[in-house]
Amino acid sequence: MAVFNLTPSDPSSFILTGIPGLEAAHVWISIPFSTFYIIGLLGNFMLLFIVGKEHTLHKPMYLLLCMLALTDIATPTFVVPKALCIFWLNLKGISVAGCLTQMFFLHTVSVMHSAVLVTMAFDRYVAICNPLRYASILTNARVAKLGLLGLIRAVLLILPLTLLMSRQSFCANRIIPHTQCEHIAVAKMLCGDITINRTYGLMLLFVLIGFDLTLIALSYGLIIKAVLKISSRKTHQKALNTCTAHLCVMLTYYTPSLFSNLTRRFSHYIAPYIDIILADLYLLIPPMLNPIIYGIKTKELWEKVGKYSCRK
Template sequence: MSDSNTTDFTNPSTFILLGIPGLEAAHVWISIPFCTIYIIAMLGNFTILLIVKMESSLHVPMYYFLCMLAVADLVLSTSTLPKMLSIFWFNSREIDFSACLTQMYLIHCVSVMESGIFVAMALDRYVAICDPLRHSTILTSPVVAKMGLAIVLRGGMLVLPYPFLVRRWPYCRTNIIPHTYCEHMAIANLACADIRVSSYYGLFLAFFLSSLDVFFIALSYTQILRAIFSIPTKDTRLKTFGTCGSHLCVILGSYIPALFSFLTHRFGHNVPLHFHILKANMYLLVPPMLNPIIYGVRTKQIRDRLLRLFIIKGPKVFS
């Protein structure tokens, strides 16, 4: 029989999420920008989906991929923010073991999917600019649907080992996670087992897969830039490049914080823990908020359709 000072966590029923250790007194204040970010992300991404659904001229591959990105952002935000806010507002730190694994799976799965969506969007821009006459015959609706399915299956299958590995490990030390959500390595570090397989697999996904996706995106944009600079008139060059600007902004806004968060988490051992966690939160929360704003501001078709909604509704209010 075990003594009173030891607890067996071999099969923990719950984990305890601490939030942001060291900043507990500021949790309520931190929740204000987090909640604002969540509301903007929800409104922005639902608006993108609504506009694309209502505007038949937007039923083309570029906006189908944008809708996929909006759905992924909604899933990513909703799988993390509500629990974070319950920690900040109500000190509700417990999370069921299965719920924790589900949250972990969704976070990493959707992140891999979003990387695949960026590759698909780069391919769409490449065909649209480098081979515009064949765009509608190359990227047909069935082809786009198959690409979407491949992106979803790739994310789902590649991240599947995470919950299986985490579930089979013994937890004999503690069930306390010093984080605001169930991140893979944060859980793995609690295990009383050799986690090298999981750590190496995480490194493989982060570096090899991301590097592969970035390589294809860079290859596409190299060809796109060559095609743009071969256009004789400056105005046409700027207009053509403008169609890619929003996509490039979204890519940079997603990959750079993700890479920085990953590197500081694994190699920044002298960085304060609360900085690690805040950076990890920004990586998950800010891109879903910025993506619809970037596309809404920089994409003329979406901007015009949104303005028409308000212009049409405006006179009815005062009639």
């Protein structure tokens, strides 16, 4: 087995240890890691393929699904290959520039993912509350512009965090007890006071997730209000069914995200390996489940999946 010849004192590198305390089980842990990753890639690439091939699916809702699929492909791809190199080949070294680059893209995609969920909530609000104006309010071009704004917001918010860290010096102990260059884990390697880094990271967590969740809650509050005014029970069911998939996707994303981030910052009673496994699963489970949820819950998409599966 190849071993990366690196010492913690190397001024241009870090060492990612993987999952401390479970080193003997790294090969076994890699099995679910790689399985979840492959299933997620297959599901999301299939979604992109079907939407791209079917002109009847070239609608705002499916354009948003494609944006979600792209973030679901990117998120684990920035983490899993390096984690598998640690688990299988014991290649634990990563350059400082590579570590900061991974951190930047990982958090940027996470913020972008949240922006897509907000836009999807707005899409459902317009579809239910203003169905007659849906086609004029949400065009493909407008959805694409909202996606671009979400990407710009993500870059502008995460870039200062990365630049701030790149300008500070790192201590001699460059061992990161993690499988990835997550912000808090890298910040602990900084010499001196890291209050600014911690404060900015915590502010991003509450402002972004708090702001995005507020917009989503507002959208669904208006949706519920509109649905309650409808007298037909069948129409009630139809309206709520259009939101089920989005609600499931939000739960699989925000719940583990909040739990993982808060326990990482405030809990001193959880074993480190549990925290690291939760952080990794948070990056693996939602990308694997999202295409499955939308494939099952969206009738039009499910029919197209069946069409291509039967053809093959």
